[in-house]
Amino acid sequence: MRANGPLDAETILSATEDVLRRYGPAKATVVDVGKELGVSHAAVYKHFPSKAALRDAVSRRWLNRDRDALAAIASDTEIPPPRRLRSWLVALLAAKRAKAHDEPELFAAYQLLVTGNSAAAIDHVADLLGQLEAVLADGMADGSFRRADPAETARAVFTATTRFHHPGLAGSWTQPGIEHELDVVCALLLDGLR
Amino acid sequence: MRANGPLDAETILSATEDVLRRYGPAKATVVDVGKELGVSHAAVYKHFPSKAALRDAVSRRWLNRDRDALAAIASDTEIPPPRRLRSWLVALLAAKRAKAHDEPELFAAYQLLVTGNSAAAIDHVADLLGQLEAVLADGMADGSFRRADPAETARAVFTATTRFHHPGLAGSWTQPGIEHELDVVCALLLDGLR
DNA sequence: ACGGTTACAGATTTCAGATTTTGTATTCTG
DNA sequence: CAGAATACAAAATCTGAAATCTGTAACCGT
Numbered sequence: 001m002r003a004n005g006p007l008d009a010e011t012i013l014s015a016t017e018d019v020l021r022r023y024g025p026a027k028a029t030v031v032d033v034g035k036e037l038g039v040s041h042a043a044v045y046k047h048f049p050s051k052a053a054l055r056d057a058v059s060r061r062w063l064n065r066d067r068d069a070l071a072a073i074a075s076d077t078e079i080p081p082p083r084r085l086r087s088w089l090v091a092l093l094a095a096k097r098a099k100a101h102d103e104p105e106l107f108a109a110y111q112l113l114v115t116g117n118s119a120a121a122i123d124h125v126a127d128l129l130g131q132l133e134a135v136l137a138d139g140m141a142d143g144s145f146r147r148a149d150p151a152e153t154a155r156a157v158f159t160a161t162t163r164f165h166h167p168g169l170a171g172s173w174t175q176p177g178i179e180h181e182l183d184v185v186c187a188l189l190l191d192g193l194r
Numbered sequence: 195m196r197a198n199g200p201l202d203a204e205t206i207l208s209a210t211e212d213v214l215r216r217y218g219p220a221k222a223t224v225v226d227v228g229k230e231l232g233v234s235h236a237a238v239y240k241h242f243p244s245k246a247a248l249r250d251a252v253s254r255r256w257l258n259r260d261r262d263a264l265a266a267i268a269s270d271t272e273i274p275p276p277r278r279l280r281s282w283l284v285a286l287l288a289a290k291r292a293k294a295h296d297e298p299e300l301f302a303a304y305q306l307l308v309t310g311n312s313a314a315a316i317d318h319v320a321d322l323l324g325q326l327e328a329v330l331a332d333g334m335a336d337g338s339f340r341r342a343d344p345a346e347t348a349r350a351v352f353t354a355t356t357r358f359h360h361p362g363l364a365g366s367w368t369q370p371g372i373e374h375e376l377d378v379v380c381a382l383l384l385d386g387l388r
Numbered sequence: 389a390c391g392g393t394t395a396c397a398g399a400t401t402t403c404a405g406a407t408t409t410t411g412t413a414t415t416c417t418g
Numbered sequence: 419c420a421g422a423a424t425a426c427a428a429a430a431t432c433t434g435a436a437a438t439c440t441g442t443a444a445c446c447g448t
Contacts, residue, residue: 006421029409040423045411115365146385156378160354168362171309184350191340192386200391223439234393239441393446401438408431416423 007039009047009057016058017106025109030054052118059110060120062103066095067127074131081139082193085157086186088135092128093164093173093182100170111167128165129154139193146194157189201233203241203251210252211300219303224248246312253304254314256297260289261321268325275333276387279351280380282329286322287358287367287376294364305361322359323348333387340388351383 015036019028030051034041048054073079073088100107114121133154139145163169164182172178209230213222224245228235242248267273267282294301308315327348333339357363358376366372 030411031409041410042412042424043422046421049411051410152378153382155375156382159357159375160379160382162357162363163353163360166357166363169356169360181349181353184346185354188347188350188354188386189382190386191388192382192384224441225439235440236394236442237392240391243441245440390448391446392448393444395444396442397440399438399440402436404433404435406431406433408429410427410429412426414423414425417421418419 007037007043007047012037012044012047012054013058013061016054017062020055020058020109021103021105024105025055025112055109056113056118056120059106059113059118060123062106063110063120063124066099070095070128071131074135077138081135081142081144082190085132085135085139085193086190088131089157089161089164089186090179090182092161093178096165096167096170097173100167100173107167107170111170114167125158129158132158136193144194153193157193160189161185201231201237201241206231206238206241206248207252207255210248211256214249214252214303215297215299218299219249219306249303250307250312250314253300253307253312254317256300257304257314257318260293264289264322265325268329271332275329275336275338276384279326279329279333279387280384282325283351283355283358283380284373284376286355287372290359290361290364291367294361294367301361301364305364308361319352323352326351330387338388347387351387354383355379 012033016028016033019032019036022028023032029041030044031041033044033054037043044054048057070088070091073084073091076084079087099110110121129151133150136145136153136157137150140147140150158165161182164173164178164185206227210222210227213226213230216222217226223235224238225235227238227248231237238248242251264282264285267278267285270278273281293304304315323345327344330339330347330351331344334341334344352359355376358367358372358379
């Protein structure tokens with residue numbers, strides 16, 4: 001049911017998120033979203049040009065929700081860059097795994113975006129790469145990492161940890177040894193960075 | 195059509211491979227395999243307990259087909275271990291990509307096995323890990339790699355290159371920069387190995 | 389008995405027709 | 419006129435009956 005006042009994008013996003021959580025991305029329709037808001041589905045189209053755009057916007061908001069915790073680690077100059085990199089990667093895995101486990105339907109919606117090369121997914125990766133690059137740049141500046149192209153190196157580190165953050169591989173995030181596996185890969189990468 | 199003489203497992207595998215190539219894993223049926231052999235589908239069940247077992251056996255044979263080329267690199271003691279590791283990883287990507295491109299239906303069948311945790315897929319990975327471990331052990335023996343648990347290190351290297359060999363990520367193997375990306379990751383890993 | 393066929397039950401897939409859903413255009417209401 | 423409802427066409431999805439497929443058992447012919 002609609003709260004009151006005129007309909008705005010943010011309200012629609014929340015309703016869509018609820019509907020998505022309830023029915024999952026395969027079943028949720030924009031008619032459902034309208035029903036949730038006590039409004040016709042056409043009203044939703046006044047604010048979003050298509051269902052795809054709506055899903056994209058929901059996922060973008062959802063992804064940004066724990067973005068800040070990660071960004072906080074990346075920019076915490078108290079921690080020396082090597083440990084910071086490790087913490088960041090561990091936190092990334094933890095965050096992704098928590099999302100996959102606690103909100104399976106929204107995670108499934110996100111997976112669809114990734115396989116569909118949607119803008120939200122691309123932007124999300126770009127954001128993470130940016131954070132990674134900052135940590136690497138800090139380390140190169142203070143001498144704890146060998147000098148190299150920070151952007152390229154960030155991409156390499158991100159790629160080398162694909163197994164721990166790519167949503168298509170989420171199925172194996174529950175297997176027991178994974179924390180240790182990340183540890184070993186981290187160690188290898190940190191040694192490689194200097 | 196059946197060649198002649200009694201039906202044997204190898205003949206069935208070849209027929210199944212043809213059928214799979216023609217119809218793809220989604221459409222291919224055991225009845226098709228029988229037709230291909232000029233035999234009833236029940237005859238096939240005399241040699242394989244289930245359709246799953248049949249698919250498993252076909253994929254196993256298909257995967258083993260270019261296993262030897264890779265094994266040859268892994269055990270070529272002429273090449274110093276660091277360069278050997280790099281060559282092996284490059285060859286692995288090339289082989290996987292060629293299979294995905296040239297035999298999409300058989301590759302799709304293999305993808306299904308992987309997502310279903312089939313024995314063929316598990317054994318295939320174990321085989322590759324063994325080859326990797328051998329290269330690493332050689333390098334540790336001759337001092338070009340830091341000493342460490344070779345099995346664990348092999349798994350870490352394999353994990354760090356997931357993006358380049360996991361069939362679930364095959365969709366992105368055609369994107370232009372990938373060779374270079376592997377190069378950068380390789381460099382990072384080689385530095386990490388010492 | 390060996391190497392295969394035919395027969396069959398239950399699960400799965402197919403396909404056409406009915407229903408929903410998406411997205412747009414027009415209409416209504418305050 | 420702004421904000422939303424209704425109406426509607428084309429596309430996608432659902433449904434359920436018919437067909438096919440899987441796996442087993444009982445049955446030939448040599």
